[in-house]
Amino acid sequence: MYWVRQDAATQTARAPGALLQRFLDLDRNGNGKLTPDEFPDPSLFKQTDANGDGVVTLEEARAFFSRNGRE
Numbered sequence: 001m002y003w004v005r006q007d008a009a010t011q012t013a014r015a016p017g018a019l020l021q022r023f024l025d026l027d028r029n030g031n032g033k034l035t036p037d038e039f040p041d042p043s044l045f046k047q048t049d050a051n052g053d054g055v056v057t058l059e060e061a062r063a064f065f066s067r068n069g070r071e
Contacts, residue, residue, distance in 0.1 A: 019065060023058050033057055 026038050033055035039045045048056045048064040 019062060020058070023061055034061070 023034070026034055026040065028038055034045075034057075035055055036042060036045050039048075039056060044064075045056065048060055050060045050063060
């Protein structure tokens, strides 16, 4: 058994494996969104922020890495 932080990220979407864990680790304030200061690679932030609202959601991260052959 393992514990998963229950916050906006885990309540709104569940991603399997390493992507979910990495997202939760990066989401320092636990709001279920990554801001540019939480995102590890500024050059990928704009590509990952599909709707251009200035934050990356778990769904956007999943879609980006799915399109680019990563999980």
